[in-house]
Amino acid sequence: MAVEGEYLGMPLRIEDFDSGNLSYFRFCAEHEFRLQECTECKLLRYPPTTACPWCANPEASWVAIEGKGTVHSYSEIHHAIQPAFKEHLPYLVLLVDLDTQKGKPTEHESIRVIGNLVTPEGKLAPPEEVERVGIGSRVRMVFNDVSDDLAIPNWTLDEDAEQPDTPWRYPV
Amino acid sequence: MSSGDIDATTPKHLRDKYAIVGVGESSYTRGSGLTTRALGTWAVRNAIEDAGLTPQDVDGMLSYSMADSTGSAHIAADLGIQLNFHMDVMGGGGSTEALVGIAIGVIEAGMCRTVVVFRSMNGYTQYRVGGTGSRAVAPIVGDGLHERAYGWQSPGQSFSLVFMRHMHDYGTTPEQAAMVKVIHSEHASNNPKALYKNRVTVDDVLNSRMIVKPLHLLDCCVETDNATAIVVTSRDRAKDCRHTPAVIRSVVGRCCKPRIDMHYQHGPISTVYAHYAKDILWPNAGVGPEEIDVTGAYDAFTFTTLLQLEDYGFCEKGQGGEYVSDGTMRLGGKRPNNTSGSHLCEGYTHGLSMVIENVRQLRNDVDDSCPIGPDGQRQHTYDYREGGCRQVKDVEVTANLGWGTPAHGSGMVMRRG
Numbered sequence: 001m002a003v004e005g006e007y008l009g010m011p012l013r014i015e016d017f018d019s020g021n022l023s024y025f026r027f028c029a030e031h032e033f034r035l036q037e038c039t040e041c042k043l044l045r046y047p048p049t050t051a052c053p054w055c056a057n058p059e060a061s062w063v064a065i066e067g068k069g070t071v072h073s074y075s076e077i078h079h080a081i082q083p084a085f086k087e088h089l090p091y092l093v094l095l096v097d098l099d100t101q102k103g104k105p106t107e108h109e110s111i112r113v114i115g116n117l118v119t120p121e122g123k124l125a126p127p128e129e130v131e132r133v134g135i136g137s138r139v140r141m142v143f144n145d146v147s148d149d150l151a152i153p154n155w156t157l158d159e160d161a162e163q164p165d166t167p168w169r170y171p172v
Numbered sequence: 173m174s175s176g177d178i179d180a181t182t183p184k185h186l187r188d189k190y191a192i193v194g195v196g197e198s199s200y201t202r203g204s205g206l207t208t209r210a211l212g213t214w215a216v217r218n219a220i221e222d223a224g225l226t227p228q229d230v231d232g233m234l235s236y237s238m239a240d241s242t243g244s245a246h247i248a249a250d251l252g253i254q255l256n257f258h259m260d261v262m263g264g265g266g267s268t269e270a271l272v273g274i275a276i277g278v279i280e281a282g283m284c285r286t287v288v289v290f291r292s293m294n295g296y297t298q299y300r301v302g303g304t305g306s307r308a309v310a311p312i313v314g315d316g317l318h319e320r321a322y323g324w325q326s327p328g329q330s331f332s333l334v335f336m337r338h339m340h341d342y343g344t345t346p347e348q349a350a351m352v353k354v355i356h357s358e359h360a361s362n363n364p365k366a367l368y369k370n371r372v373t374v375d376d377v378l379n380s381r382m383i384v385k386p387l388h389l390l391d392c393c394v395e396t397d398n399a400t401a402i403v404v405t406s407r408d409r410a411k412d413c414r415h416t417p418a419v420i421r422s423v424v425g426r427c428c429k430p431r432i433d434m435h436y437q438h439g440p441i442s443t444v445y446a447h448y449a450k451d452i453l454w455p456n457a458g459v460g461p462e463e464i465d466v467t468g469a470y471d472a473f474t475f476t477t478l479l480q481l482e483d484y485g486f487c488e489k490g491q492g493g494e495y496v497s498d499g500t501m502r503l504g505g506k507r508p509n510n511t512s513g514s515h516l517c518e519g520y521t522h523g524l525s526m527v528i529e530n531v532r533q534l535r536n537d538v539d540d541s542c543p544i545g546p547d548g549q550r551q552h553t554y555d556y557r558e559g560g561c562r563q564v565k566d567v568e569v570t571a572n573l574g575w576g577t578p579a580h581g582s583g584m585v586m587r588r589g
Contacts, residue, residue, distance in 0.1 A: 007321060011311040018314050025317065046435065047318045053431055073333040073340070073441065076385040077323060081303045085323035093324040095333045095436055108439030116322050135340050152321055168340045170385040 005146035008084045012146060020048030023062060028151040031143045033067040035111065036060035044101050046111050054105060067141025068158060069096040071133065072112055076170065088124040092117035094155050096139055115155040118142060122154060133157060134167030185456045190276045191410040191417035191589055194223025194403030195528040200367045200519030202296040204397035209242035212292030213250045215399035219288060220251075223403045224414030227251045230403070232284035233258040234275055236267035236522070240299035241292045257284040263426075264301075265470050266576020267291075268523035269584035270425030275404040286409065291522050292399035301395050301520060302326050319434065327472060327577075328392060330434055332384045334578045335475040338442040339386060341490070344478070346386055348493030350377035352474035353390050353516050355502045360513020362503070362540050362562035367394055367519045371558060377474075391474040396519030402527060410589065417589035418531040421569070422456030424449045424583045432579040444578045446483035453484070453571075457585035461486045464585070465567045466533050467501065467509045468526035470575035471516045477509065480573040484583065503556040503564065511538065511562050523574045527584070530570040534588045538563045 003014040003022060014021045020036075024047070027034040035044045038052035039059040051058045075093040080086040094117055097110040104110075117125040117133055122144045125133075133139075138161035143151040157163070196218025198204070198211045206214075212235075220227055230253050233244035237260065244258035257278050261267065268289070275287035295301045303326040312320045319325055338344050354374055360366035372390060380389040410417035427449035431438040454460045461484060469477040474496075482492030486507070495501070501509035512518045512529040519525070532538045537550055540562045545551045552563040567588065574582040 010321065012317055012321060013311055013313045014317065015314060021314055021317065046437070047315065053437075073337040073436075075324065075329055075332040075336070077329055078382040078384060080323060081308050081326045081329065082320060082323040083309055088323075091323060093322050093329065093333075095441075109437060110439070112436050114318060114322055114324060114435060135337070152317070154322075170336065170339070171346065 003147065003149045005150045007144065007146045007152055010082070010084045012150065014150070020050065024048045025150045027062065028143055028153050029145065029147070029149050031151065033065050033141050033153060034062040035065050037063045043105060044111055046113055065098065065100050067153070069098040069113070069139060071095070071135050071137045071139060071167065072097045072110070073135060074133065076130065090127065090130055091124050092130050092133060094133070094139065096155055113153070115141070115153055118144070118154040118156050120156050129157070134169035136164040136167040138163055185422060186276055186280060187421050187456065187458065188419050189407055190279065190404060191407050191419045192402050192527070192531050192586065193405055193410045193413040193415065193417050194219040194225065195531050196220070196222055196401045197525065197528065198399045200365060200396050200398045202367065202396060204294055204297065207242070208240070208292040208294055208399070209246055209250070211294070211397070211399035212242055212247045212290055215292065215401040216247055216288050216290050217251060219401035219403050222414065225286070225403065227253045230286050230288050231256040232275065232278060232287035234271045234287060234289045235260045236263045236271060236291055237293065238262065238264055238299065240294070247290065257287070264522045264576065265472060266426055266523070266574050266581040268527055269423050269572055269574045269582035272404055272420065272584055273423035273425040276420065276423070279404070279406060286403060286405040288401055288403050289524070290399060290401035291524050293522065294397045295520055296395045296397050302328070328384050328387050331473065331475070331578060332387060333436060334441050334444065334479070335386050335473070338475070338479065341440065341442045342493070344493035346378055347374050348497040349386065349391060349474040349478060350374045351497035352471060352477045353377050356471060356510050356513050356516045359503055359511045359562055360517030361558045362556065362560055363512050363518055364541055365539065366513045366517050367396055368517045386475070387473055393472050393515035393520040394517065396521070398519050398521055400521045400524035400528060402524065402531070407589070415537070416535045418534045418586040419589040421458065421585040421587055422453055424452040426576065426580050426582055427452060429579045434577070441578070444479045444483050445581045446480045446573065449581060449583050450484045453583040453585060459569055459585060463569055464507060464571045466511065466530060466564050466570045467507060468514070468530050468570065468572040469509050470523055470526065470573060470581070471510055471514050472575060474516070476575045479578070480575055480581070481509070484571070484573055503562055508564050511564060527572050530572060530586060533564055533567045534570060534586060536563060536567065
């Protein structure tokens, strides 16, 4: 069965033949962050793919990953293209280096996971929160429930982690 | 350029065997009032006429689009062209030079003799390149959940992660990037067909409204309705054409970073495809960045010009901000870039307009406001003040750097025939 839902007013759909995304987002619905781990080379990958980007092996198992990482770069959006986000401007899209597999298999590679900056409750972050986050900020994953089979993973500031004194922010 | 340094002994790369002999455009407008079929027909017709050929001399056609255009077969039929080869491919920027390479390949394979490459788009009135309109509200399906569900979907939003990281890694400043727009606006002011001919300042750019950091409105290109076309044929056949041919020294087509995805798994993300493409483009051309007189570095955004010039090796890694702002790429500078004003000012074409401009530079015949002499040739003044000349003196070799995404793109080196 295809999975459908609505998130921030946006219609979402995963087709019943899209096994990778069905699995990924079903785990999210259980508030578990799981990624495919290649059975041959043991490297994790994101987003879901049919074969391993490093060794082309199609066999993988879904393993639980700690949803923690560091902001590698960010996009601070002041003009919404997606109408659902117009009322949340400015909002942040974060590119987060997972702690797991950071710098592997080569120095500049990492599993980099996209998500919005949200409050611990999953609301898109208010402006004063947006201004606190930049490259180097420590974040943890939270899930926005959409349906029994679908939740959207997002990022919130990890208040338990040691934060940089001044995360890198766009000047001005 | 010292021709003694050129190794022209590698026929497998087809160096200097093919040329661009004709260029054509429609007007650049925001409201063409024409179908992409009509726009494309005009541009192709103009390019064939510019070459001094007839439609019957053309027997190959290539186009690229985002499924927002009219295919080769229709355009050809409307001009009475019988095709021996045609193909319409998906793609935007980063397709142009790749398709020139394909044109060379199919001629070399004996499939046809002369190929038109075109792009026709109502990029403002029909299919907004920035993604607003009907595309923005379409249901989000499958892999789109990892992107559009986060309000992360337009080219500017997607690429901004790379631009921000470049600022972080190398200290590139908003003022430096803004200079790309400033310089291209100077060039556009000398281009009668440019959509935006007004010169702007760094402050104008930085005071324009923020779209997505680090891109202000004026860091972004201008969505435009237009069609553009070029004619590619063998150098032998080029001898019968009207103008001095722009001889193709090398192409690199849709070259990729090690992993092409839109999630930037493979770093450093502040290094773009050009870092890899340069190792194909320059050796095949037999020249390097130092020999290039004029560049055409795709300016979907100010930063795309900066990153490509840097990673194709026109400056040291990390020095792109300095390169684009020190006057090098201004008309009258050491190596002018995008002398038509290009995507940021003339109009957004998905890249072909920058090839057209370099062909005209190589002919010593850019269409500025300089007077046309009794011999029919433009009498260039080389006075680059507003409203004046935009012809660069003594152009021998040009480079086009065609951005698709941070992870892939194309390039081409041409020389005066």
